[in-house]
Amino acid sequence: MLEKLTETFSGITRRLSGNTRLSENNIREAVEEIKMALLEADVNLRVVRRLVNRTIDDALGEKVLKSINPGQQFIKIIHDRIVALLGDGTAELELKGPDVVSVILMAGLQGSGKTTTAAKLAFRLKSEGRRVMLVAADLTRPAAAEQLEILAAQVGVAIYREDGGKPEKVAKNALKRAGKEQFNVLIIDTAGRMQADEELMKEIRRVKDSVIPDEILLVADAMTGQNAVEIAGSFDETLNLTGIILSKFDSDARGGAALSLKSVIGKPVKFIGIGEKIENLEPFHPDRIASRILGMGDVVSLVEKVQETIESDEAEKLQVKMAKATFTLEDYLDQFSRMRKMGSVQSLLEMIPGMAGQIDESKLDEAQWKREEAIILSMTLEERRNHRIIGPPRRKRIARGSGTSVSAVNRLLKNFDKSRNMMKKMAKNKKLQQQLMGGMAGQKI
Ligand SMILES: Nc1nc2c(ncn2[C@@H]2O[C@H](COP(=O)(O)OP(=O)(O)O)[C@@H](O)[C@H]2O)c(=O)[nH]1
Ligand SMILES: [Mg+2]
Structure with missing residues (x-):
């Protein structure tokens, strides 16, 4: 992910970091290069414009040109801009205390990685000492619940499933069961469609209303392009998301669309999926990703x-x-x-x-x-x-x-x-x- 972007940005970092003299032209040239690289990586056009304008404003201020090391100062500005683009710090899950059941609702298109990510989250929370129950509320295909069941067994957590019924009913029953059996976290896997449509949105909205989740997480496939941003927007409108999980961050896709999500819909990316295994889920650190893109370690x-x-x-x-x-x-x-x-x-x-x-x-x-x-x-x-x-x-x-x-x-x-x-x-x-x-x-x- 982001290889091409990293290549260009690292080049700029290498070139400029040793510069003790920097002209306005140097800055404009570098910013132009940054702009092309971001667009090429499929970062949203509006997002790119904003970033570029701010970077120029900051960089042409007195501070950079007159500082002892303008090259490093300029790179710091680019770095800060990218961090701002990606999020404000690492966003944690906001769950209730251990004595109450917290509910996490997974949303997203078919194939985006909801079921896998539900299991990954279960694994993570279990290792933090929480008692987790997975809920099969994707009732569109019998295979969906079976997939979740296999994953639950692999992680070693409980699963709640019913034969037939409505997703909102299943979710509600699961919550009751979880309360009775002293589970701390319920992770609800839901159905997706190929495209976000009215019916899907109504269904997941009903699930939301039936359990009032603490976290409503959109699983977005980092490989998809700009339409991922639109889809995220419509999920957010319906559900008022609390965060995003970018799945398939290990792919070699350009990745720019994924990086635009936070800026466009204003919800934090909380985790990234970096592989198919249950342990392949990482908190998203905007500063680390920015440093990586700029090829500058920490x-x-x-x-x-x-x-x-x-x-x-x-x-x-x-x-x-x-x-x-x-x-x-x-x-x-x-x-x-x-x-x-x-x-x-x-x-x-x-x-x-x-x-x-x-x-x-x-x-x-x-x-x-x-x-x-x-x-x-x-x-x-x-x-x-x-x-x-x-x-x-x-x-x-x-x-x-x-x-x-x-x-x-x-x-x-x-x-x-x-x-x-x-x-x-x-x-x-x-x-x-x-x-x-x-x-x-x-x-x-
Ligand atoms: N490489 C990779 N594959 C993933 C990741 N997350 C999910 N997948 C794969 O994506 C496919 C669809 O995942 P699934 O959880 O069934 O999607 P769902 O339809 O949204 O429930 C599966 O083959 C997963 O193994 C990830 O972070 N990296
Ligand atoms: Mg699924």
């Missing part, structure tokens, strides 16, 4: 996090020191307290694209930090500023003072030399520097 949140903790003039000084390898143990010590404010280095570094696999976890634990901090604190200021003067007698003294060992002191000094060299190398590598230090140094992003 770099935006990284930049924001770092920015909160390092002021930018200080950061600039640090960057220069890193580049010239005049970074001392004194600076290093200074970083400890800042780093601590940011959370573990591990989680921080993992947000950088391409870094995830490359970090030796053992080097990053808190205990290790504390030891290193203690060692540096046992040094004199002179030693901190020039670690090369620390010969064997000093090492012994420092080890004793910090309650560590000479070998721990040796290791720290050796590692410090190594990292200083790495920083120097990094500083020569323009791209990596932009990605790492530009972000780490918390420029005004």
Whole structure:
């Protein structure tokens, strides 16, 4: 899903992120490219227009052109716009407490994935410790209830079905049963048609009225094009949806229509289906999807996090020191307290694209930090500023003072030399520097 879009956007990200100069023309060109990519991916035209106009407005403001790193600033704007397009944060299911029965109603066209998704949800809620009952209220074909029955057995949850009858009656009876038998969640699978028609809408409306669901979820096939948006609109009109689940997000469809849904009908996408198995259901994270499209890992949140903790003039000084390898143990010590404010280095570094696999976890634990901090604190200021003067007698003294060992002191000094060299190398590598230090140094992003 979204491969083509990702390709184009990642290209833009790569091209611009290192730019320290950006002209109005650069911005207009990039926005034009973005516009074409979105249209090609089948994102709704109105949605594209809105996104493009806002992006231009934001990007041409003083802030971008005059900032230290306009390229990154601009990418951040695109990122925020895409996040806004996809939703405001991750939307959770809103269910009642455990002592009452909550009802989830599944709606959607035939083949959209309602039955499968009902089972996936059951699996998810069951693993959260809820007692779930599936309800077969698709009475158009006997095979429909059988499909649900098989899935229910697979998930290990109860199923309620009746032979014949009306869907709204079945739903109501199921709710009664669920109350009596202390189930917490009822998930009602309903019938679909090839096209949304009057009869289907009336039927599902009656089911809704008979049980008053907490969640009314439209299952929309992410592979379908713009008419999915229209269909979603008509379901919303009839049912007042509480959310959308995009099924088949694992397909290689262009995906733009699916991405337009939130913007056009104003209801959040709560989950995405990413395969046929019952565990293939994921919460929908707009920011992660946006980062993925832009090919930037979680770099935006990284930049924001770092920015909160390092002021930018200080950061600039640090960057220069890193580049010239005049970074001392004194600076290093200074970083400890800042780093601590940011959370573990591990989680921080993992947000950088391409870094995830490359970090030796053992080097990053808190205990290790504390030891290193203690060692540096046992040094004199002179030693901190020039670690090369620390010969064997000093090492012994420092080890004793910090309650560590000479070998721990040796290791720290050796590692410090190594990292200083790495920083120097990094500083020569323009791209990596932009990605790492530009972000780490918390420029005004
Ligand atoms: N690849 C993939 N297939 C899915 C997904 N969700 C549903 N399907 C498949 O889509 C088909 C229709 O699903 P079904 O639940 O019967 O749709 P319903 O008619 O709306 O109840 C089945 O073959 C499912 O296995 C998904 O997220 N990914
Ligand atoms: Mg079905």
